[in-house]
Amino acid sequence: MVDHAPAAxxxxxxxxxxxxxxxxxxxSYVLNDAPGVKISEETRERVRRAAEELGYAPHASARVLRKGTSDIVLLPLPPFQIGGLxxxxxxxxxxRLRQHxxxxxxxxxxxxxxxxxAREWAQWRPAAVIVEAHRLTRAAVRQLYAAGTATVIAIGAEPSPLVPTLLVDDYGVGATAADHLLDRGRTRLAAVVPAEPGLDAWGERRLAGVARAAAARGLEARRVDLPFDEDAAAALAASWAAGADRPDGVFGYNDDYAALLLAALGDAGIDVPGQIAVVGADDQPVARLVRPRLTSVRVTGRLDDDAVAARLHEMIVxxxxxxxxxxxxxxxAIAQRDSG
Amino acid sequence: MVDHAPAAxxxxxxxxxxxxxxxxxxxSYVLNDAPGVKISEETRERVRRAAEELGYAPHASARVLRKGTSDIVLLPLPPFQIGGLxxxxxxxxxxRLRQHxxxxxxxxxxxxxxxxxAREWAQWRPAAVIVEAHRLTRAAVRQLYAAGTATVIAIGAEPSPLVPTLLVDDYGVGATAADHLLDRGRTRLAAVVPAEPGLDAWGERRLAGVARAAAARGLEARRVDLPFDEDAAAALAASWAAGADRPDGVFGYNDDYAALLLAALGDAGIDVPGQIAVVGADDQPVARLVRPRLTSVRVTGRLDDDAVAARLHEMIVxxxxxxxxxxxxxxxAIAQRDSG
Structure with a gap:
């Protein structure tokens, strides 16, 4: 084994x-970019060069202990299945928070x-924790505030009763799809809810949005549970081809599930959008790769990323x-294509 | 503004x-799970309950300073465009590393x-840094080792000359697709290279794999630069429909680009796989959502995730x-479907 370490x-x-x-x-002033300290650029350069030569980096832990808290914004990751988007x-x-x-x-x-x-996150003495709402409890928030965290911010589809919320409205996705289908004269709506655990909660919120929009016009929306599986989609399409309780407008949860259903409907000889209009969501590349091209709900920023980061920064400080x-x-917004 | 902090x-x-x-x-023993210290379960429970009541978490920074290094494995993220996969x-x-x-x-x-x-990463005094090879330089590695990092591990398509490498072979993706097409009698191969910056380097490695496999049989492979854009795909399909220099087997870089091309070929009246066989890669859901269904190179684990984590753990300790x-x-492996 070769050891490349330059010094013990x-x-x-x-x-x-x-x-x-x-x-x-x-x-310390130079390498920590301490504000309000006058040091000539020449000296700064000399310090930087010496640090580089010796391979020295300032110690984040020492800084944290000195200040009591860090400048860390901790974002515990969501599971990957809920989406790369x-x-x-x-x-x-x-x-952009880094730029702040x-x-x-x-x-x-x-x-x-x-x-x-919370105990694990608190070890890092973060200035802020931004995390999915369902992972927070009152005791967890108390623990973080006790550890000096300036603020905890929830990410969720409803305002958190515990802390400020970054509101990612998932109901609106379903409501927008339903309004589009209803505006185009469809009256028998169905909404796909993914059968996969972890996705079902998201699906149920989008379904609730569809139901809300339908109810506003005195209509109902049917729930269709569908795993991401070609056989299940084919069976559903076959039952609709046989005329059983067929909807005339379907919201497919997202573009992947909508495309899965679209392919099965085509294979079963059902005309899309003639007999059934199909609308997806998230406006992913797949929407333009299938035929007919998929109409989709595009989730746009009410606030752009700069504005979100600026508001988060403000909430933290x-x-x-x-x-x-x-x-x-x-x-x-609706990305209008050919499927509905 | 309501302040939920229980104490100043x-x-x-x-x-x-x-x-x-x-x-x-x-x-300290109880909350840091210090090994080899005999403390009754009853006492441990009392300490844990007191810590919970007071909202106390041990201080990672103090532990880091005491030990000189942390137990952090730092994974600086790759850009998201290279893929959620x-x-x-x-x-x-x-x-799994967490479990270690x-x-x-x-x-x-x-x-x-x-x-x-490296200077930024070194501030955390990580036990290990695992990062894309192209972000490392000799000086960067020296800096990290000087800060006490036990090992730096590169992720790349070629072995790093500086540090151990987690080898993610991208050439093999192209070579596997090409061998599949050649085995089925195709002789005029083309390979898509995404025109998008950031993806082109990945595309060129996959193209090199195609070229290598073709060369092994005395053949050549043509490079086709394609942005992820419907008009560009339509123009390419139209030129091939007009007979210009038409390949009989195309490797589409990944399933998204292959599906884009597949749709354009269908729209232009070219029979797939009759006139042109198309193979994608990464075996993504989209491969089963398009018609004909897309044959794809599935990237499998030579080592499963447990084995990779165990080896990384071993390299770190x-x-x-x-x-x-x-x-x-x-x-x-080839996921055989209908497009080629």
């Missing part, structure tokens, strides 16, 4: 100070909740812990 | 010791590289820094 002992700030010919305090958005907002001076850490723990989770603070982040 | 001063381990009626050392795999392996006692942190900084990146350590993680 990691370099310290004292080593850097000696090499640069400055005090240890100056090293959401994660990618989270990452985009995270990049925060250190964004996506914490790779997708399952823990409540006090056990003002230690906003008020559950009345609710930041709705999304809005909806 | 965060609780300390001294407070916990007082409430539980034990020494501060006992609190890879990220999801990274997360699955991360979950590591704290897995996905660091939300997708762009920085070299010494600047043994401080394996040897560039000769190369861990190939993937293998390939």
């Amino acid at each position: 002992r990691p370099a310290t700030s004292t080593d850097v100070a000696r090499l640069a010919g400055v005090s240890q305090a100056t090293v 959401f994660l990618s958005w989270l990452n985009d907002v995270g990049e 001076g925060h250190t964004v850490v996506l914490y790779g723990d997708t399952r823990s909740k409540g006090v056990a989770a 003002s230690r906003d812990r008020d559950p009345a603070t609710v930041l709705p982040v999304n809005d909806f | 001063r965060p609780a300390t381990s001294t407070d916990v010791a007082r409430l539980a009626g034990v020494s501060q050392a006992t609190v 890879f990220l999801s795999w990274l997360n699955d392996v991360g979950e 006692g590591h704290t897995v942190v996905l660091y939300g900084d997708t762009r920085s590289k070299g010494v600047a990146a 043994s401080r394996d820094r040897d560039p000769a350590t190369v861990l190939p993680v993937n293998d390939f």
